[in-house]
Amino acid sequence: MNKLVINGGKKLSGEIKLQGAKNSILPILSATVLTNGETVLENCPDLSDVYASCRILTHIGLKVCRENPDIIVISGTGAKTSEIPDSLMSCMRSSVNFLGSLIGRCGECSISFPGGCQLGPRPLDIHLSALRSMGVSISEEHGYIKCTVPHGIHGAKITLPFPSVGATENIILAAVLADGETEIINAAREPEINDLILYLKKCGARIQSSGGGNIFVEGVSSLSGTDFRIMPDRIAAATYMAAAAATGGAVQLNCTEGIDTDLFTVYFEQMGCRVYNSGKSVFIKSGKSIKPVKSLKTMPYPGFPTDMQAVFMSVLCCASGTSVFEENIFEDRYRHVDALNRMGADIKVYGKIAVVEGVERLYGAEVSATDLRGGAAMVIAALSADGKTTVSEAGHIDRGYEKIEQILSSVGADIIRKS
Ligand code: UD1
Numbered sequence: 001m002n003k004l005v006i007n008g009g010k011k012l013s014g015e016i017k018l019q020g021a022k023n024s025i026l027p028i029l030s031a032t033v034l035t036n037g038e039t040v041l042e043n044c045p046d047l048s049d050v051y052a053s054c055r056i057l058t059h060i061g062l063k064v065c066r067e068n069p070d071i072i073v074i075s076g077t078g079a080k081t082s083e084i085p086d087s088l089m090s091c092m093r094s095s096v097n098f099l100g101s102l103i104g105r106c107g108e109c110s111i112s113f114p115g116g117c118q119l120g121p122r123p124l125d126i127h128l129s130a131l132r133s134m135g136v137s138i139s140e141e142h143g144y145i146k147c148t149v150p151h152g153i154h155g156a157k158i159t160l161p162f163p164s165v166g167a168t169e170n171i172i173l174a175a176v177l178a179d180g181e182t183e184i185i186n187a188a189r190e191p192e193i194n195d196l197i198l199y200l201k202k203c204g205a206r207i208q209s210s211g212g213g214n215i216f217v218e219g220v221s222s223l224s225g226t227d228f229r230i231m232p233d234r235i236a237a238a239t240y241m242a243a244a245a246a247t248g249g250a251v252q253l254n255c256t257e258g259i260d261t262d263l264f265t266v267y268f269e270q271m272g273c274r275v276y277n278s279g280k281s282v283f284i285k286s287g288k289s290i291k292p293v294k295s296l297k298t299m300p301y302p303g304f305p306t307d308m309q310a311v312f313m314s315v316l317c318c319a320s321g322t323s324v325f326e327e328n329i330f331e332d333r334y335r336h337v338d339a340l341n342r343m344g345a346d347i348k349v350y351g352k353i354a355v356v357e358g359v360e361r362l363y364g365a366e367v368s369a370t371d372l373r374g375g376a377a378m379v380i381a382a383l384s385a386d387g388k389t390t391v392s393e394a395g396h397i398d399r400g401y402e403k404i405e406q407i408l409s410s411v412g413a414d415i416i417r418k419s
Contacts, residue, residue: 003392004405007414008364008385012249014411016240018256019045019402020070020230023307024195026094027169028228029053029074031196033060033101034177035203037225038075043255044230046402048395052091056098059088075225079106086112086143092399096166099127099145100173103136107149122330126167130158134174134182155180155219163188163213163300169196175217176205184215190301191260195231202226234259235307236401239376241265241284242311243408245273246318246384250285251411263301264308267293271315292321292358298328310336310377317345317381319358327352336374339367343381343389364389369396376401383413 020043030053032039044050046069054064054072061080065073082102089095089112102109113124124145128138131147133156139146155178158171168188175182187193189211197207197215203226206218237253244251245268261282265275272287293316298306306329316323317340327333334354337347343365346357364387369375375397382389391397394417397404405415 002394002417002419003390004379004394004397005416005418006364006379006382006389006391008362008382008387008389010247010383010412010414012244012247012251012383012408012411012413015252015254016407016411018232018240018253019236021045021192021195021233021235022047022049022400023190023192023233023235025050025230026053026092027097027173027192027196028199028230029057030094030097030101031173031200032057032062032074032225033079033098033105034173035223035225036077038073039203039225040227041072041074042070042227042229043232044070044072045233047399049092049094049399052088053094056084056088056095059084060102082106082109084109084111089114093122093166096124096127097169097173099131099147100170103131103147103149103153104174104177107153108147110144110146112144126160126162126164127170130160130167130171131174133158134178136174153178155182155217157183157185159185160187162186165190165193168193168215172196172200172207172215172217175219176200176207176223177221178219180219182217182219184217185213187213187215188300189213191231191234199226199228202228232256232259234261235305235373237261237282238264238308239311239380239401240407241268241275241282242315243380243383243413244284245271245286245290246315246380248286249412250283252281252283254281256280256282263304267296267304267312271319290315290319290358292316292319292323295324295326297326300329306330306333307373309333310373311380313337313347313354313356314340314377314381316356317347317359317362318384319356321358323356323358325354325356327354335370336377339370339374339378340381342367343385345381361386363387366390366392369393372396372400376404379404379408379415383408383415
């Protein structure tokens with residue numbers, strides 16, 4: 001039993017140090033398999049998914065040391081095994097990145113299908129077809145993906161049918177030590193992919209990214225370790241800003257250097273909040289009331305992120321009118337709606353559309369986190385609600401938010417964890 005108990009109705013106020021990005025550190029941890037020597041990662045978030053990745057690295061044969069909560073040191077000279085059992089793979093979705101790094105390093109791997117949030121079908125066809133075009137032979141047996149490279153892995157020209165984040169990362173990881181050149185057309189453009197590229201380039205990889213969806217990789221014979229600072233987490237930033245907005249509060253996020261907030265602050269401004277981004281920090285002050293947002297459509301970057309849909313929805317539950325969401329990335333990413341309705345929200349789902357009729361107030365209830373971002377949305381709704389809410393299955397939330405109860409308490413929330 002791991003639950004968060006929240007007494008709502010407290011305006012959040014104060015400063016928060018923003019955590020490092022989950023979606024950056026996880027692929028970078030899997031990339032360390034490709035390197036020789038020592039990698040020192042700074043600004044590492046304290047997340048259960050990070051520990052799960054470190055357990056996989058240790059299983060593979062690398063030495064992993066967490067020197068203080070912020071710094072992880074990984075050292076090794078390759079992989080002692082290229083097999084990852086289901087018990088390690090099923091903890092999170094990002095374990096799929098070990099597919100690209102193990103193939104790139106060992107020329108073979110056997111991994112079970114990855115776990116992660118249940119958001120509808122999450123196939124791997126784009127990953128596998130790209131790897132096949134690079135000379136990888138793949139079979140799927142008893143829930144395991146088995147890969148071999150009979151004639152060496154080689155570069156290829158790959159056009160993605162959809163700019164998949166995971167597939168783009170896997171192709172880059174498989175290509176950096178491959179023979180020849182790889183070109184990815186219609187690659188995902190998320191900033192965290194750029195962080196992976198920056199890390200690999202510091203290790204000696206040759207990668208060019210147009211920033212417009214074309215990535216060019218020239219294979220090299222080896223990579224060294226390096227020091228690297230993980231970028232700040234823009235999804236966590238939006239979550240804490242949403243918490244401030246929903247409670248009528250004012251919060252400053254520090255350590256936000258380099259994150260592009262324009263993509264989502266525009267919606268906070270439509271809600272009537274004021275946002276200032278100094279480059280080093282982001283400040284949000286809620287308006288007197290929350291105004292509705294007419295249309296919020298999730299799209300691949302640089303569109304509105306699917307990872308922010310749930311937390312924005314919880315703010316708009318109490319808007320002075322109707323807001324409409326369109327979820328275009330995942331088929332089943334409205335699983336938090338039942339919990340929000342249980343707390344008094346008025347949300348109707350029609351396939352990929354969700355219509356949120358603003359209500360005067362939410363009230364506390366017993367709810368259960370359905371997934372990482374859906375769980376965060378329930379916490380935000382609870383912070384603004386009248387009375388006590390219990391969010392059970394809080395382990396989902398710990399996959400992406402570092403010590404969420406301590407951070408929210410530090411800005412005035414009444415929230416405790418019961419384990
Ligand atoms: C996705 C999000 C990412 C988010 C993460 C966790 C996008 C584009 N990606 O990344 O921002 O951080 O979830 O919530 O917003 N697909 C296939 N075949 C494949 C791969 C993907 O059909 O081989 C489909 C998926 O089913 C899904 C869509 O493409 O509908 C997005 O997939 P992808 O970007 O690969 O997912 P993640 O890497 O998990």
